Amino acid sequence: MADNVSITFHGAAGTVTGSCMELRHDGRRLLVDCGLFQGSRTLETLNHRPFAFNPRQIDAVVLTHAHIDHCGLLPRLVAEGFEGDIWCTGPTSDLLEFMLADAGRIQESEVAQRNRRRDRAGQKPFEPLYTEADAIAAWRQSRPVALGTWFEPVADVRARLWNAGHILGSASVELEIGGVRLLCSGDLGPEHKAFHPEPESPAGFDHVICESTYGDRKREHLTLEQRRSILEAEIGSALARGGNLVIPVFALERTQELLLDMAMLIRAKRIPAVPIFIDSPLAERATRVFSRYSGTLEDLEAGDVFKDSAFHFVRDVAESIRLNSLTGAIILAASGMCEAGRIRHHLKHNLARRESTILFVGFQAQGSLGRVILDGAERVRISGAEVAVRAQIRRIDTYSAHADQDDLLAWIAARQPIAGSLFLTHGEPDSAEALRRLAQGHGHGRTIVTPLIGEEYRLPAGQPAARTKTGDPTVQAATGRDWQNSYADFATKLKQRLDEIGNAEARQQAIDAMRAVLDSYRQARSRRKRESPRHTPA
Incomplete structure (x- = not known):
């Protein structure tokens, strides 16, 4: 039944990285992308949290392209028990051999470097997210398929890949699942993109998931x-x-x-x-x-x-x-x-x-x-x-591999009619919201949704999507500017600001005041721990 089709956004919702969508129907589970979160240290911690699903229960992955924010968690997925096929274009499969192996080496070398830092002396050592061997194992599960060719990644689910014009091998994903027709844009390329023709795909869907990286920005379209x-x-x-x-x-x-x-x-x-x-x-x-x-x-x-x-x-x-x-x-x-x-x-x-x-x-x-x-x-x-x-x-903003606001609106318009909902993903909040307002003004989609990480939606045929689960606010909060960015900015300017204070006594008072603020938070935390009720076994 169409009412049994659902989608959960595990990444690239409220942020531009960590692309991963899970589609479920009749006991079958399919991922579109499984990407690494990239950016601040806080955002990168999301790569280490447990998957929101059991990797062993995922039947297949359809991969839009070989950028790490779309494929970079595949090695971990495979290492934790995923045994299905990873469907993608031929060029994407060829690129994965190098992209994933390099990501594995980076994971290992970055962890070794961080563990050697003197400011981490005595702390528990970090472990790599995955290894180069895990990455090669993931690449070996890739299964190339030609653009425009129907294939069946999961029983009773049909799919086709369409040129997305973003990078070599990039694709949009058309899916027919449980009587519902979907299109996932992947990352879309701009007009006059070198190497590749402009994006293409059919029109007339129940639901469309579109990226919004530059939904708030217009670029001059240059030759x-x-x-x-x-x-x-x-x-x-x-x-x-x-x-x-x-x-x-x-x-x-x-x-x-x-x-x-x-x-x-x-x-x-x-x-x-x-x-x-x-x-x-x-x-x-x-x-x-x-x-x-x-x-x-x-x-x-x-x-x-x-x-x-x-x-x-x-x-x-x-x-x-x-x-x-x-x-x-x-x-x-x-x-x-x-x-x-x-x-x-x-x-x-x-x-x-x-x-x-x-x-x-x-x-x-x-x-x-x-x-x-x-x-x-x-x-x-x-x-x-x-x-x-x-x-x-x-x-210079002339090399973007992403469609700008005008390109995105044109692509969405060409996918009409959208009988159900238009989802705007893979964009920071301001970008997605700007595109949402414009798309709404143009009548693109009966409802327009800007999902957050962890949210789940039911996807009925011909009807708007209905949210059935909210996400974790703690996870969602990690997508913005984190405390380590603020700390780095504060720390790098601290000495200069202290030097600007007129005399040594006032400078010491400022240091004492900052220390007192930090001590107050530590004391409050200790007090909360003492006052919290202890669990007593029945």
């Missing part, structure tokens, strides 16, 4: 040539300053787009052929997959641009460290939000240099280091060290 002109100006300005140009990048898609444009600019002699270092082994592997599918991609008529002589792929850590002594170079390094990987040591060595430039070319989630820098922080903490921000901070 590839216009985009290259903007990049040309940024590179010229940065090199004229005499320092390095450091670009935090996502290893998959953003790196390849930049390499395409830089190669075209070098060949046209519009920028000098200075050394361009791609400091990400994962980016090199992803670039090889792009080369493998070059015959199916747009904008590559000039041959294999990824082999330009100006490009130097940095493979080992020692070579990466040697880049710290360079000046006048272009360095592309992952991760794109500056939360992990080699970009952090490049920031550590370039942020304080007035002649250097940091150029952001991708989305920076709330709570991420990249967002803190972009929002104008004067000092930041990187791996426990305080770093002054003196470099030129620049941003």
Whole structure:
């Protein structure tokens, strides 16, 4: 019966990361995506909480694409007992081999590094979320399927994948389950996206789940040539300053787009052929997959641009460290939000240099280091060290792999009629709300829902969705700016603020007052523990 179809949002609801939706009908359970939460430390703790479902009871996963916020918890899912197929496009399956393995290595190395920090001496050691071996095991359960081809991921459930125009292999997911017709957008690409045609999928659904990453933002829709002109100006300005140009990048898609444009600019002699270092082994592997599918991609008529002589792929850590002594170079390094990987040591060595430039070319989630820098922080903490921000901070928004507000509204309009509900997910609250208001004004969907993490909805055929379960407020609270961001901001400015106090006595009074506030919270907590009723066995 159609009334037995339900959906639960386990991630990417009220935030842009951790994509995971669970569909249930007649005892069958299907996940669309199983992604890692990325951003603040508080948000990342959600990756370690128990799954809200039993992995052994999940029958299959349909994966929209290979970005870690959509696939990054698959290794943990498999390690905890999931044995089903992971359905995806062929390019996504090829990319998963490298994306998941790299994620596993990062989990292991980041945990080892955090456990070695002196400020953690005596504390219980962290354990990795999963290992590289877990990641490889997950990739081996991937099952490629061609776009537009019906397949049956679970008995009596039909599905088709449609080009989403976001990254190599990305797809929207059409589902027919229990008499209900659904469409999950996945992440949608913008107009004039390099490599890929614009998103496509059928129209006329009971319910549509659409991303809203840039639901509150309109971008100027530029051609590839216009985009290259903007990049040309940024590179010229940065090199004229005499320092390095450091670009935090996502290893998959953003790196390849930049390499395409830089190669075209070098060949046209519009920028000098200075050394361009791609400091990400994962980016090199992803670039090889792009080369493998070059015959199916747009904008590559000039041959294999990824082999330009100006490009130097940095493979080992020692070579990466040697880049710290360079000046006048272009360095592309992952991760794109500056939360992990080699970009952090490049920031550590370039942020304080007035002649250097940091150029952001991708989305920076709330709570991420990249967002803190972009929002104008004067000092930041990187791996426990305080770093002054003196470099030129620049941003260009012409490389987004996400549809903007106009693109999203056009995509939603093309899916009409929507007989039941339109769900807006994968967006921070302001973005989702802005898109909701506009979609409502255009009459897109009988009801428009902006779900929160943990909420469950019944999905009747031809009727609006009905919420049947609320989420956990504690989990939902983790999606915003966390205390560690506020602490880092406070701590990095504390000495300066104390220095500004007129005399030593007043400065000491300020320190004593801060200590007294902290002591009052500790005492209140101890008092609550003493006064709480003890459990006495019957």
